[in-house]
Amino acid sequence: MMRHIPTIAWLSIATLACALLFALFGGWLSDHTASQQNLLARMRPPVFFGGSFEFPLGTDRLGRDLLARMAEGLRISLLIALLGSVLGAVFGCTLGFVAAHFRGWVEETIMMVVDIQASLPFILIALTLLAFFGNSFGLLILLMAMFGWDSYARLSRGVVLSAKSQPWAEAVRTLGVPPVALYLRHVLPNVAGILIVQLTLNFPQIILLESALSFLGLGIQPPMTSLGQIMGDGRDYLSTSWWISVLPGLTIFLVSLAMCVLGDWLRDRLDPALQRLR
Template identity: 45%
Template sequence: MATAQAAPSRFRHFRSLELVVGVFLIGVITLSVLFSGILFPDGGESMDLMARLVPPFQSLAHPLGTDPLGRDVLARVVVGGKISLTVGVLSVLGAVTVGTLMGLIAGYYRGVAEMFLMRFADIQLALPFILVAIMFIAILGAGIDKVIFFMIVAYWVHYARVVRGSVLALREREFILSARAIGVSDWRIIFTHILPNVLGPIVILMTLHVANNILLESSLTFIGLGVDPLIPSWGGMLADGRTYLQSAWWVSVFPGLAIMLTVLGLNLLGDWLRDYLDPTGQTSR
């Protein structure tokens, strides 16, 4: 009877509206970006000066209209998503790799390693993000690789703090003490027994930080500190269309909607993962 009751409880999570909407939004956007080279072989760069600022929904050739240079807005939104998603995913993967390793070391070994790493993290968290970004980009220059590297440096501390807190709670548990007692090496304990037990919070934080980093990349590009303006990106399209908001609103609105829907889908998935991975087995509703 207990097994029969547990099965519907597990499947209830997969009928969540958050999961359905999140997977749908992220699935559509990801597939569009992955097949952008097939859908739009020109990369959204073809110009038609005779079709400048065509309003949306008035031409089958340009369903979302055209920009001031006659380039198709739909093509540029889809192609630009490749840059934003690449920056968001790669920066999070780099930050979670560095932060998780630092958090495992600080939480398990304590002592000088913990004090040094955590005080460095506290100092970094105290620095204003936008001022550091301006200084960083001014020294190294703009570019996709620079933006990704900066986000890794800026956000590894979040993962380090979360992982360290989880490791501090786990390192004195009975199964860890038993492993030490039978002579299991520290690194095997860390990666075999501790790391799998801290993956839940890491995965949730990763999902939310991808959305956050997409917003940051768009913001930095919008103010001229991110991706090269010649490369299609959502932030760059917003910047290009800000002078046409009254006469050609669609140039900025559609990339803005792409950012909003992507971030919404990722946040919904993050909320669902938080509930699904909740150790109490209870949802927030």
């Protein structure tokens, strides 16, 4: 299998690996902390643009080291996207399994809620909840979990209904296996590949959503930082200190693109329907 991985997939894996390493250990490359201010060194350019190695990626308007801030911001952005994706997947898949098992009015009610969620512009829901309840890390995680759960519910319901109609599922039921054991031990492993693909496709969307909210000042709040917040801090200095916004924006773009490409490749590898067309 490894030899059949295309070059673009390898590049995506390498990009994500570098991003993860930078998020975990990038702060060690700097002698400064993410919140350390030095007004005498404010707006210094990156080393490849005439700056010094003391601040390899330059500084912001308060003289904070952009390298340290980007490492911490990427770490928080990835953590939020991971927690939001996993919680949303668990919640959506649970509802999808419940709908596929009980059918009838239970299924109709769940799918009606799914349709309502899919028809509403989520950014407006997020802005309303943040304006009403205020900013907090826990609420932001909850919002990210709410984003995309309807896709998991709809997908898991469909694949579970398809799996239940297979002869092996009928044989397992005939043996008297309880429904919970049937779903967890037999159905879930057979549909896990499709759900993982959906997870990889939803992950970059959550990164972009969190970055947009933080850019507007409604997401991560100081003293914590994220890539979107760093971009928002530098939007007034694009003509003079472009690196403050461009470098974290480029990081968001590369990570999101790499995850989308990897998810697309995984879909080609794990989707049984696409495999039959090969």
